[in-house]
Amino acid sequence: MKKLQRSLVLFALALCACTPQRNLVYFSNLSELSKSQIRMYESEIKIQKNDLLSISVNSLNTESNILFASSTGAADADGSNKRPGFKVNNSGMVTLPVVGSLKVEGLRIEDAQKLITQELNKFVKSPVVDVQLLNFKITVIGEVNKPASFTVPGEQINLLEALGMAGDMTVYGKRENVLVIREINGERNMVRLNLNKQEVFQSPYFHLQQNDVIYVEPDKSKEKEFSPNNRALPIVTACISAVAVLVTALIR
Incomplete structure (x- = not known):
């Protein structure tokens, strides 16, 4: 009887041990005893096709300021929710008041500001341009x-x-x-x-x-948990454990 009890307990433990051990800690290879200094890669955001840009202009020319402030971008597919902004088209161009079309695809935000300022200088005195990405x-x-x-x-x-x-x-x-x-x-x-x-x-x-x-x-443990072939595994394990406890009680 003791041999049967021991076998049942070992079998239940073996089933429980089948669950894989996983590392749930972020950056577990960081040193616990010393500071870690890591040089991070600095990614540059560049303007892409179909981006929606907020472009504001402040200058001595009030009319130009109003033109940029009142411009609106493209609406959603159903024609609703029209948002302020200037959309970059499939050719990478953005069409602006006074200036016309400019190629901005592939430019950093800072470079786009410089380009628009440079073009506006031909028509407006001392413009201050601010560009932001609305659809990040x-x-x-x-x-x-x-x-x-x-x-x-x-x-x-x-x-x-x-x-x-x-x-x-x-x-x-x-x-x-x-x-x-x-x-x-x-x-x-x-x-x-x-x-x-x-x-x-x-x-x-x-x-x-x-x-x-x-x-x-x-991970694979979720796949196994929700697999039809393995849904009964917790029940089987519980039953074996219960039988082992019962056997222990009977032989005392």
Whole structure:
């Protein structure tokens, strides 16, 4: 009887031990005893096709100021929700009052400001131009608590901040294999990042750009948990444990 009891207990423990152990700690290879200084890759935000730009002008010419202030951008597909701004078309051009069309695709925000200021100087005295990106949007999907698309003010966000906006990963999320999808010059680039390692700070994909998509892949334990073949496993384990306890009580 004792041999049967021992076998049942060992079998139950073996089933429980089948659950894989995972590292749920971010940057677990950071030194605990000393400060870690890591040179981070600084990503530059560049204007892309279909971006919506806020362009404001302050100058001695009141009419020019009003023209820029009253201009509106493109509406949504259904014709509603028309927002202020200047849309970059499929040719990478933006059409502005007074100046006309300018090529801004591929420029940094600072460079676009300089270009518009330079062109406005031909018509307006001492213009002060401010350019901002209105549609800086990222999308976080997969094993996070609040998957969604987020509009980011300030044109600066990194991967950790994006995950924070999405409520952080669930316990099933693979921290060692986060996929970042980015469109560059019409091509989709996909990079996998390991958030268990500090080296991720040096990746050009750690700082996000507009329209980036972050996908957190579920680990195999979730796949097994929701598999029809494994849904009964917790019940079987509980039953074996109960039988082992019962056998122990009977032989005393």
